[in-house]
Amino acid sequence: MKRLQAHYLIETGIDPEKAVATMAGEQSTGTFVKIPGETGELMEKYAAKTESMEILGSSPYPSLPFAKKSEGKIHRVRVTLSWPVENIGLNLPNLMATVAGNLFELSPFSGLKLLDIDVPDAYQGNFPCPKFxxxxxxxxxxxxxxxxxxxxxxxxxxxxxxxxxxxxxxxxxxxxxxxxxxxxxxxxxxxxxxxxxxxxxxxxxxxxxxxxxxxxxxxxxxxxxxxxxxxxxxxxxxxxxxxxxxxxxxxxxxxxxxxxxxxxxxxxxxxxxxxxxxxxxxxxxxxxxxxxxxxxxxxxxxxxxxxxxxxxxxxxxxxxxxxxxxxxxxxxxxxxxxxxxxxxxxxxxxxxxxxxxxxxxxxxxxxxxxxxxxxxxxxxxxxxxxxxxxxxxxxxxxxxxxxxxxxxxxxxx
CATH class of the missing domain: 3.20.20.110 (Ribulose bisphosphate carboxylase, large subunit, C-terminal domain)
Incomplete structure (x- = not known):
């Protein structure tokens, strides 16, 4: 595996595809408006990608406060995002900032949980790992x-x-x-x-x-x-x-x-x-x-x-x-x-x-x-x-x- 993958459970009151795109943008190349330098080539190479998205069901009420108001259903979704290793480097604080940074504060979400990560092969031999x-x-x-x-x-x-x-x-x-x-x-x-x-x-x-x-x-x-x-x-x-x-x-x-x-x-x-x-x-x-x-x-x-x-x-x-x-x-x-x-x-x-x-x-x-x-x-x-x-x-x-x-x-x- 060449890219770092992270699996999430999310809850959102807006369109799930739009919410997931917000996640991917926030944790890689994006901001709240289109900006100079955000070329197609750059996005293709360094943006987070949505690997999978599965609608699990809906909720009658939000799990957490302060999210954007629902546009209808409150969707519960399992999502997998991925990032190029170049974004993160051999850097565990950067890894955590990538998979678990500002995501938890984004307003489209009334629930967000990091379920698991898949570690890329490029990391093998580059971290202490258990010596014993x-x-x-x-x-x-x-x-x-x-x-x-x-x-x-x-x-x-x-x-x-x-x-x-x-x-x-x-x-x-x-x-x-x-x-x-x-x-x-x-x-x-x-x-x-x-x-x-x-x-x-x-x-x-x-x-x-x-x-x-x-x-x-x-x-x-x-x-x-x-x-x-x-x-x-x-x-x-x-x-x-x-x-x-x-x-x-x-x-x-x-x-x-x-x-x-x-x-x-x-x-x-x-x-x-x-x-x-x-x-x-x-x-x-x-x-x-x-x-x-x-x-x-x-x-x-x-x-x-x-x-x-x-x-x-x-x-x-x-x-x-x-x-x-x-x-x-x-x-x-x-x-x-x-x-x-x-x-x-x-x-x-x-x-x-x-x-x-x-x-x-x-x-x-x-x-x-x-x-x-x-x-x-x-x-x-x-x-x-x-x-x-x-x-x-x-x-x-x-x-x-x-x-x-x-x-x-x-x-x-």
Missing amino acids: GIRGTYEKLGFDNRPVIGTIIKPSVGLDARATAQQVKQLVQAGLDFIKDDELMGSPSYNRFEDRVEACMAVINDHADRTGRKPMYAFNISGTIDEMLRRHDFVLEKGGTCIMLNLLWVGVSSIQHIASHSQLPIHGHRNGWGIFSRHPYLGIEYSAMSKVWRLAGVDQLHTNGLRNKFCEPDESVITSIKSCQQPLWSPGDRAMPVLSSGQWAGQAFDTYQAVGNTELMYLCGGGIMGHPSGIQAGVESIKDAWKAAMEGMDIAQARKKYNSVNEAFAFFG
Whole structure:
């Protein structure tokens, strides 16, 4: 594919063809009047093109305010636009400005959502992309035949470095594969980043020396670019194996810069994503944004999990998981989906059935820490539930075979 393509769901009260022409003009060569220099040759070479347009139906009322008044029906339309790569260059901020810039403010639209993008072949080899991704994450952990089981340090804020390390010691001794900072934990005065890394990595390195097994801790390095570079280097120096970024707030250029520098997997947290996704006729679908983050170099991407505590429906979660696992060009550029939010042993069965593989992270907070028989049993309940699901057991069979799973269902279910 030679051109960048983007797929949209639009809602408009004017003629759909006129509305789509407005989209294409706004995001390439056009303005509100014909201007000098707008030659046919220039338009042919650089204007956005409408690749397809499908009328899906109509709505009795507009989804969003401040649009132009309807000339009759309010049309709902699926649209695909394309652009020459020359317009954008090897530039992710320009890519986002092209596919998701002023479009959302155009008055003909009472709804507009970017559904997905198709990345042109010219981009292959020109962006960081995941250096580790699914394969590299498993290689660092030393297994690849099941999900990565993990948790988040809680309370989110308030613990000092010593208390954090004590919690990490409990968790790694219980058999967890992965631990992460909460996205709110930066470098407060009572738990400075360097103190936390030093204390936690002392515990993890000691555990690795004794057992030959090194769990992964994703330290939140989010900050200015200079801070993030220094923090990455400090984690690496102390033997750490993962860093975390708050993707929306550090920005795509910062992600790309850190990824080009990084020698560690990047764990991408998408906090704030509801701003872009929650309204069905406004924003960006995860399939589109996750591809941009992967081009920038993110190795592990949050997707939510089934029956999560947020508003995202299960169908959307499954689509997000599969999008991360789908190659851009090759298996090496896939990102590991990170399932979290209200997960416990109970969702393992339908998650496995829906996704069809175990190439994912499964993060449980209360599902591990809140298990009635303690943290060790909480970890065992998650691992045993996934083992049962992979063996084709149903919930009743798993509860009968594994006491930790049975206790989890009795308590959480």
